[in-house]
Amino acid sequence: SAGGAMMFLPKFDVEKVIAVMRDCTTMMGVPTFYTRLLDHRKFDASLTKHMRLFISGSAPMLSETHVLFEERTGHKVLERYGMTETNMSTSNPFVGERRAGSVGFPLPGVALKIVDPDTGEPVQKGDIGVIEVRGPNVFNGYWNMPEKTAEELRSDGFFITGDLARMDEDGYVTIVGRGKDLIISGGFNIYPKELEMILDDQVGVLESAVIAVPHADMGEATLAILVRRESGPDINQIKALMKRDVARFKHPRDYIVVDELPRNTMGKVQKNVMRETYGSWFSSSTI
Template sequence: MTNTLYDALIAPHATNTNNFLICDDGSTITYAGFVRRVAQLANVLKDAGVQAGDRIVVQAPKTADTIALYGAAVQTGAVYLPLNTAYTQSELSYFIGDSGPRVIVCDAKDTAMMQAFDAKVLTLDMTGTGTLSLAANAASDQCATCPRGPDDLAALLYTSGTTGRSKGAMLSHKNLLSNAASLTDLWQITDQDRLIHALPIFHTHGLFVAMNTSLLAGAQVRFMAAFNQDSVIEELPKSTMLMGVPTFYTRLLDDPRMDKALCAKMRLFVSGSAPLLAETHTAFHDRTGHHILERYGMTETNMITSNPFDGARIAGTVGYPLPGTEVEITNAQTGEPLPSGEIGMIEVRGDNVFQGYWNMPEKTAEELRTTGFFMTGDLGIKSADGRVSIVGRQKDLIISGGYNIYPKEIEDVINDIDGVVESAVFGVPHPDFGESVLAAVILEKGADIAPETIAAHVEPLLARFKHPRKYILRDALPRNTMGKVQKNVLRDEFSS
């Protein structure tokens, strides 16, 4: 395989007349047309002064040109930095100040806000009338590719920053390409596939997992601006794959049209970015005949593990380490590997592991061992045959009266109660025990379950020190854009 993203994902399609992107308005872009559009955008970036290693900040709508812009950044040797479209100017000030971009690409409506920063501002919008798109229309569709090596940076992605400042994870061509190759092979993605893409593209899942594997395999992509239940239902009979977050699957299960006949052509449903409840896994199989394939990864490592394509996809586990990726469960303090069956820190080493944190050598040294192992901050357990299960985040570990309490163990018990949709267990300060256990619980519509009933269910199943001191009934749990529950928000809300 070639060493850079452009050489592997884009250049091979120069004469490929197959459809690549099928957009919401019915328009299609062939692979060859995409390669030409990438070159046009790359020429605009070069005209804006972009050179190898320069950062390009992108906070723009999800359009075909936004994907082509990613390719153009790679072709010019730049470092692509996508940002959540919900970030405010205050949040942007940190990301832009820290990364020092040469160019900022934004929605046209945000032009004035972005001009406050020291960078060239270009615009992209849903109508194709932004300054970047218009300049590209007039540019040559041939562009010399900047030579880059496998260890050169291709992207900079900032972590969600639930504790402290967000950190910019430096991702090389090798990091991204090795992961795309592993997943394409493992999930048997080919040019006969048609992927329903309804994820955001400012995140590892939507950009690198979904788009890089599609480009590597030459698959078709039904490119949706956002998740729309009716649109996904309409596309399922024509498609073979869906990559989503758990919310996609719970919403689809709420639709009576979702059945085996609708999914007859589908061969793979993938879930990630947040834990998939075992009940969702089971209910989806009962309705459609498909076992959702759950996998595990993070910004710094891309994907780490996956349930098998052929073989048992067990609810509540994230499967086995990807080929070429080493996963150890260790004592978080000493780094010593733990035997199977014991809970510890998940550490990972391989070509997928990032190069360190931008402008943060101290944080890099704290989390990236000299052996090459990265300390994920996730707590997990490995079975005797190597299958990994996530127990929770190290920062979500509750220590009460000297006992370690793992929230997921309690959540699993609560979630087993008929009428409970989901729960989130978290710790708050306690003057005697250090921390006290609380549980936020979401009930099904119409369910009438008192906190006392939940407590009575939990009591015989868990040791006394694990029992939540209070059950808080809520309509929803706070989540980030990828569907992860934000326990830090719950801790802040109930810390008093």
């Protein structure tokens, strides 16, 4: 038999986490926890040399964070995917290749498919669709909400997660966003994650969020919100990059530079808050 103790903190405090880490062997957190640790001068390989595993979930971790964390500590963060209705559904392997930006493979006993949201039919490998999962991890339904249960839980047991993803030829699953975050501008589908990955790599950008904002002509328009790193980004340079490398219909109509993105207590970026905050951004604009 084996056992272990769990250490709960009332909130994430980087100083307290560093203080108790010497007494722990595993850490579970959201990406924000890891970026804040990397920003602290005391967080290094000597502090983490006894650790067995670092796990990240609840929100996608930037590939840059994966790389910086491994360079600093020698550990590869294990990223996985789950939700309240399904518990854990996928994970990168404990032993094997952990791919930055991917949430790995379906867990044993879990059936996962990526389907066309309109037809429910599986999409081709590499194409984007909605994740559906079935297995002993999936709940039986919403309490006293039969209509919502019928909408999201199919008769064959597959739960419609609402998360958009693709699966590569090796079976690794990559989350690209929530279905409700999909932007439809002028009849074209725009996946925010695709643009965010480009924006996050630009000089002067710490992280980004791409959202849909009402637009009189296009129905919805793309607004890019950038968190400044140091002196901040060169917007003209970013526009030139977009013009060169990205299809025109995907280009953000405008860019906003901020100090930070709104997050909930779990560290998840709250795009609903940003959509409300910037909902009238294009109402009197000719952009």
